[in-house]
Amino acid sequence: MKLLNLGCGSRYRRDWTNVDFQSYSSHVLSWNLKNGIPFDDGIFDLVYHSHVLEHFQKSEAKPFLSECCRVLKPNGVLRVVVPDLEEIVSSYLSVLSKLRNGEESLEPCYDWLMLEMFDQTTRNSSGGEMLRHLLQESIPNIQYVLERGGKEMIDIVNSKKSYFHDSLKEMEHFNLVSLLRKIRFVVKNPKEIKRFLIKLILGQEYEAWEIGKFRLSGEVHQWMYDEFSLGRLLSQSGFDQIKRVSPFDSSLSEWQNYNLDIECDEKGEIAVYKPNSLIMEGLKS
Ligand SMILES: C[S@@+](CC[C@H](N)C(=O)[O-])C[C@H]1O[C@@H](n2cnc3c(N)ncnc32)[C@H](O)[C@@H]1O
The missing domain is CATH 3.40.50.150 (Vaccinia Virus protein VP39)
Known part of the structure; x- marks a missing residue:
């Protein structure tokens, strides 16, 4: 085969x-x-x-x-x-109708479905609003999110602790040594040098370049x-x-x-x- x-x-x-x-x-x-x-x-x-x-x-x-x-x-x-566009839209319509009928507990499900529909298409940086939602200390209606997202979401939520741990550690240790380490990383990494030079040349237009580069990176949903x-x-x-x-x-x-x-x-x-x-x-x- x-x-x-x-x-x-x-x-x-x-x-x-x-x-x-x-x-x-x-x-x-x-x-x-x-x-x-x-x-x-x-x-x-x-x-x-x-x-x-x-x-x-x-x-x-x-x-x-x-x-x-x-x-x-x-x-x-x-x-x-x-x-599955049809499945997402049906779930959205069903939750919306229940919210209208007073089932307020479904609000987090509604918010999650909005993210599924729009965030993956409109985001301008990796992970978008969806990742921010998943990195909250306590995710509202987590069971619903995990059921819909399956193994991929479970892995992200499980890796959350180490993500926070690493970024906290980085903040705690922000001093001259870590700054020098960052500068050394940039100097040794050709991609980072290129990024630095582009930033220097483009000035205020750098943000547009960065967004365009991200949107062509293969992460964004372009159609459903x-x-x-x-x-x-x-x-x-x-x-x-x-x-x-x-x-x-x-x-x-x-x-x-x-x-x-x-x-x-x-x-x-x-x-x-x-x-x-x-x-x-x-x-x-
Ligand atoms: C959402 S991930 C899916 C990964 C895997 N197939 C899965 O089911 O978990 C989309 C993958 O497609 C890749 N990809 C997107 N556009 C691509 C392109 N133009 N050429 C090659 N790979 C691409 C991305 O790098 C990414 O790994």
Whole structure:
């Protein structure tokens, strides 16, 4: 089996071909997928991407999916996982209606759904309002947030203590030695030198440069999909037998051996990695 995971982030398998903008492992090829997929035609049995397509602008999505089609063998499977616009909007409408009917306890759920809908699209710095929400000492209605966010949110909330610990330690020890250490870090790091020079040249316009750079970094959501729009796009990109699937099922019979959409939770029980996602597959005709 030749398996390709695009925009894998930290979720890669050593026996797959893995690609991401940023690679922190020799098992992940560093590549900007907006420049196409750097492999020959017809070589993969499965192309998989999870929570990646929404990071492409609307006009970039079809060329990217056509590239996925190109690198698949005939009858190869494309499996796409994205946030489910329909599910988020339905949850929002349901909570809004209950709030109107006086269920005030749902206010934190409403606030979280607003973050899911807008923060990931509008943020200008990494983590955005969502991360700020998760880093509060006490997260209102944490159970709801964790149920919707799954393993990814659980990991962020669990890492919160060490995050605070590190930044507090940094503040406590802010003295001449730490300042000199920071200066040494900047001087030794070519990216930081470049940033410093750009800041010097751009002056007040530096902020616009920094925001633009962040918005092109691949973190921001550029578009959203529901079953109808993703199905139509898959069909326009050269796929057949398009269907919605559960995290456990696939047209690829061997999927159970590779399943990237489920994880073991802290109790060792099987859990869906990103609940409420829309998962669709199509076959290369
Ligand atoms: C939300 S993360 C999803 C990571 C992983 N697939 C998962 O399901 O947890 C999106 C990933 O897509 C990557 N990405 C976004 N745009 C990309 C691009 N143009 N080229 C390569 N990777 C990209 C990001 O670097 C990031 O690792």
